[in-house]
Each structure stands twice: as structure tokens, then as C-alpha cells.
Amino acid sequence: MKRNFIARLARDLEAPIEARGFGTGWFSGFFALVLATAGLCFVMALRWPAWAGMPELGVLRDDSGFRVIVHVVLLSAYALALVSLLLRPRKALGTTALMIALAASILGGAAVQAEESRSWGIFFGIDFFAVNMVATGLMFAPIERLFPHIASQRLFRQDWREDLFYYLVSSMLVQLITFLALAPSSYVNAHVDRLADIRAAVSGLPWLVQFVLAMLLTDFMQYWFHRLFHQVPFLWGFHAVHHSARAMDWLASGRMHLIEIVLLRGVTSLPLLTLGFLPSVMQAYVGLVYVWSSLLHANLGGDFNRLGHWLALPRFHHWHHALDAEGVDKNFAIHFPFYDRLFGTYYLPEGAWPKAYGVPEQVPAGYLAQMKYPFVRDAG
Secondary structure: OHHHHHHHHHHHHOOOHHHOOOOOOHHHHHHHHHHHHHHHHHHHHHHOHHHHOOHHHHHHHHOHHHHHHHHHHHHHHHHHHHHHHHHOOOOHHHHHHHHHHHHHHHOOHHHOOOOOOOOOOOOOOHHHHHHHHHHHHHHHHHHHHHOOOOOOOOOOOOOHHHHHHHHHHHHHOHHHHHHHHOHHHHHHHHHOOOOHHHHHHHHOOOHHHHHHHHHHHHHHHHHHHHHHHHHOHHHHHHHHHHHOOOOOOHHHHHOOOHHHHHHHHHHHHHHHHHOOOOHHHHHHHHHHHHHHHHHHHOOOOOOOOOHHHOOOOHHHHHHHOEOOHHHOOOOOOOOOOHHHHHHOOOOOOOOOOOOOEOOOOOOOOOHHHHHHHHHHOOOO
């Protein structure tokens, strides 16, 4: 029964375009589901802040205005779910959203009080998942519908469930990932004293200069990290998981092996955390990266032939994911394509897009199988 209901929900989400137009109840059901899920995550973080919420988001949760937002989110989810149930012959979307919103209300809704829970110093970023998904999903899902590169590509395309699960796991394990990723910079700060003058000089720069410098330094580090993962066979096994997505949209950015996430964040955060950048600069850059990564993978049209020479935009990064031979091992930069021009890996033919995405090898489906894949693949 449970499996059948999940299958019906999946079919409703993956409905063909003609069954998802305005007036069919699909959009109201979809947004009801997003808002209900976000509301439930927020209520759980308010009820069990010791293990369900990120300490860094504690200031947001403690603000009185946050509960007003949660209340509005849940009311909107109820209203949209009812609209979907009225308009749509298939009721799975509206019913699921209604049940999730009801569960959030039963837990206490916006008026929920924190329950005492024993803290072991370990937390799962349920609120971080909700903020991340709502911010990027509500931003890019409509944009991809309005200005798509591939108009026929559905919002819930092939493998969307797999990529959404990646988002969930990386958000829930944010504490573990952060702890491991900060190990290199923590070691440098504890054992290297010769950077004191550099830290003082960097921290004294104007805020905007620091921000641009942070982008330049992290992109340089990421360029070589990225290129290394393409050229070393064992490391490619990890990165092949990310490249195994056969369709490009904002959700595809979340598909990344856990070990690669830790190593990537450790390398790219090294200059930010050891060279004296202001905390506000680092926080702003982290926010930018989340949005930029989704933008690069988005199913978003526009050739940007001139701007694409200076800033990494969707068409530039889509060629990096191309299955076409001419795009293989090209365009490693995340922000500034001039690194690829400088090191001979730039490829952006005017007005052209890749014909297909993915990898020639057979990367297995499923999160656990993909986590194991780098260790069992034939690297020869």
C-alpha cells in the first residue's frame, strides 16, 4: 500500500507536460509539497533544536519573525494542496502535501515549543536542508520553466529522485562534512605562524576587494582540484558520480560523492580560512557558491557568447558535462573561464550546446551503489 502510494506520487510528479499546464492543479500541488516539506523541517528544528537544527541558524530560529514565516508557509501549503485536490484528477500530489502539512501542525506548527532532548554534540541540518531547497528550488524551478535551454525537459526529469536524495544527505550530514573539510585549514592556522603579516594585510583590504580576491583564490584552487579529479583514474571514480547525470538542471549540482564533497570544501576553504578574510566575506561567498553552482547546472537558455568569456555561465559548464568528445576535460573553472584559457582547457564554441550529457562508463544507479563505485570500478 505504502509503495503503491509512493509510486502514484512519483507518476504524478513526472506527469507529461500536457498534464501539468496551468489549471490542472499540478503547479499548486508541486508548490504545496515544497512548502509543506519546508514547514515540517522548520517545525522539527524548532521542536528539537539540539539535533535537528544547525547552531549557525539558531539566530534565525530564535527571531520572532521566523515563526510568522513558518505559519505563512504552512497555511500556504494547506491552501495550495486544497486547490490541487479540487482541480486535479490525480490526488497524490495534493494528498501528500496535505498529510505533510498536517504532520507539521500536529507537532505544534508555528507555535511549537522546544522539547528537552539530550545533546550528544551531534546534529542533523534539517533546517539547512529546508532553507537550501526552498531558496534554490523556488529560485531556479520557475526560471528553468520560463527560459529553458531544452524546453521539452520536465521539471522532474530522469534521476531527479536520486539527485534530491543527494541534497538531503549532504544537508543532514553538514556537521560531519564541515568538521572534516575544516581539518586542513585548522591545521594550518595552528601550526603556521608566518602568515600573520598576510592575514593582517588581507583583513585590512576593502570588503569588496576581499570578496573578489576570495573568488579568484578559491576558483584557482578549485580549477586544479577539479582537473586532478579528471586526470587521476582513481579520483575520477569519485567525480564520475557527479558526471553520471544524463540531464542538466539545478538539481544535478547536488549529485556528488561524499568524499569528493569533503575534499573539495577542504581545498577551496583553505585560502578563505587561513589568509585573514573577514567572516562576513566568507559567509557571503558561501551563499554565492550555493546559488552559482545551481546556476551552472541549470537547464537555462541563453548563449552569452561575450559574457561567457569572462564569467562561468550555464553553457560554459554544460560543455564540461558534455558526452561529446570535444567537450571532454574542458572548462574546469567555476567562476572565471580565464583560468581555462590560461591553462589550455577552454572550450566554448559560439552559440553551440552539447548534444548529450553523462559519462561513457556505466555508473550504477542508487546512492549506496554510487558511494561504493570508486572503490570497485576498473580504473584500467
